[in-house]
Amino acid sequence: MEKKIRLAVIGATGSVGGAVLDVCSRFPEIFEVTALAARCNAKKLAELGRRHGAKLLCLTEPCAGWQEDGFECLTGTKALSEIAEDDRVDHAVFASSGVAAIPALQKAISRGIDVSLANKESVVVAGPWVMPLVKRQWQLRPVDSEHSAVWQCLRDAPKEELSRIWLTASGGPFRDFTCEQMKDVTPEAALKHPIWKMGPKITIDSATLMNKGIECIEAMQLFDMPAERVGALIHPRSQVHGMAEFVDGTLKMLVSRADMRLPAAAALAWPKRLAAAEKILPPLEPSQWDLSFREIDEKLFPCYAAARWAGRVGGAMPPLLVGADESAVRHFLNHEISFMDIAGIINDVLEKYSGAAPKTLEDAIALVGEGERAADELCIKRRNV
Numbered sequence: 001m002e003k004k005i006r007l008a009v010i011g012a013t014g015s016v017g018g019a020v021l022d023v024c025s026r027f028p029e030i031f032e033v034t035a036l037a038a039r040c041n042a043k044k045l046a047e048l049g050r051r052h053g054a055k056l057l058c059l060t061e062p063c064a065g066w067q068e069d070g071f072e073c074l075t076g077t078k079a080l081s082e083i084a085e086d087d088r089v090d091h092a093v094f095a096s097s098g099v100a101a102i103p104a105l106q107k108a109i110s111r112g113i114d115v116s117l118a119n120k121e122s123v124v125v126a127g128p129w130v131m132p133l134v135k136r137q138w139q140l141r142p143v144d145s146e147h148s149a150v151w152q153c154l155r156d157a158p159k160e161e162l163s164r165i166w167l168t169a170s171g172g173p174f175r176d177f178t179c180e181q182m183k184d185v186t187p188e189a190a191l192k193h194p195i196w197k198m199g200p201k202i203t204i205d206s207a208t209l210m211n212k213g214i215e216c217i218e219a220m221q222l223f224d225m226p227a228e229r230v231g232a233l234i235h236p237r238s239q240v241h242g243m244a245e246f247v248d249g250t251l252k253m254l255v256s257r258a259d260m261r262l263p264a265a266a267a268l269a270w271p272k273r274l275a276a277a278e279k280i281l282p283p284l285e286p287s288q289w290d291l292s293f294r295e296i297d298e299k300l301f302p303c304y305a306a307a308r309w310a311g312r313v314g315g316a317m318p319p320l321l322v323g324a325d326e327s328a329v330r331h332f333l334n335h336e337i338s339f340m341d342i343a344g345i346i347n348d349v350l351e352k353y354s355g356a357a358p359k360t361l362e363d364a365i366a367l368v369g370e371g372e373r374a375a376d377e378l379c380i381k382r383r384n385v
């Protein structure tokens, strides 16, 4: 019998964390869940720990005195790095939101273990420092659905054969709106994604199309491609998730149902494929296939334009963008700024920055905080107008 893969799931209580754990529970002969981490949701973490037989639990921001009987309990952000370095862990899944897990990601890659990466902020901020640490091809495997699709189209193709990457966007709930209608969008309406059920931050990013802009930068980092060779298109049905265009003019597309358990399964089991069609969900029938695409209107989706610009300029812009977006989305969700203010605030933060490009990973992480603080100030001013 083959040895089981011992997993750590960081962000276990979230939407992607749930998809990852669902895959593990359907293939218990392959996966063993060793460690689970989250920010503060102690009740859900303990429940998941019991259900999946984890040994180690970690909360980065626990309530005082947190302890769970029957588990080894760790606390604080530094503990994420301890998990990444624990020799009971063969494979680390990064499914938390935000940038707190970047040092742990760096440790896991440096240690040489397999890494499945759903968290896009990490690679947008830390890509120039963490990607060179990757020791073997596909040690780091994307879980974000579009990047997983591109990766699965590429697999063993030599880099010189790839000419362009295409990502698809659902277009979010407002893809058919006019600029005028965008002005009155509420957080409640923006949280109703037409296809995916995800955490609140990424759901708002999908509505502004910031998610797609951030994903273009993510693709540049993961596949070492310049901005002009990464494109995105609106594909309302979200059946095609990503495409790889090759130098001979052929295009490979990955088509699947929109369900995060599929990209999670691909990353967890590589180089094997799991029998997900049988144990998770059946493939789309030919009668359901829909290959319609359209261009993204950058006037309607200025956040997409801002992220594309940040990706082309590089340097301080991607980490500032991530920080400013985190703040602007939070203030929008709190009804403190309007939907269209999100792009205005992010653009102001990027334009006003006069400092240097980051030289180290620590500089890049500090820029996320700087972007967040600058956007917080602008949001507060706007709220008080």
Ligand SMILES: NC(=O)C1=CN([C@@H]2O[C@H](COP(=O)(O)OP(=O)(O)OC[C@H]3O[C@@H](n4cnc5c(N)ncnc54)[C@H](OP(=O)(O)O)[C@@H]3O)[C@@H](O)[C@H]2O)C=CC1
Pocket (backbone or CB within 6 Å): 010, 011, 012, 013, 014, 015, 016, 017, 037, 038, 039, 040, 041, 042, 060, 095, 096, 097, 098, 100, 101, 118, 119, 120, 121, 143, 144, 145, 196, 197, 198, 199, 200, 201, 202, 260
């Ligand atoms: N949802 C999706 O389908 C997809 C998501 N992604 C990316 O995956 C990541 C997670 O998204 P999603 O699952 O939707 O988010 P959720 O909001 O549903 O979940 C976030 C998870 O991260 C944990 N977390 C947040 N901050 C920290 C921290 N400082 N330390 C440790 N854990 C932390 C949360 O713990 P707690 O519950 O305790 O707060 C929770 O487990 C994001 O980067 C997102 O962009 C990418 C592709 C698809």
Ligand SMILES: CC(=O)[C@@H](O)[C@H](O)COP(=O)(O)O
Pocket (backbone or CB within 6 Å): 144, 145, 146, 168, 169, 170, 171, 172, 196, 202, 205, 206, 207, 211, 212, 260
């Ligand atoms: C499931 C996933 O990968 C998300 O990042 C998804 O792409 C969001 O949908 P949008 O295409 O609307 O941004």
Ligand SMILES: [Mn+2]
Pocket (backbone or CB within 6 Å): 144, 145, 146, 147, 215
């Ligand atoms: Mn995605």
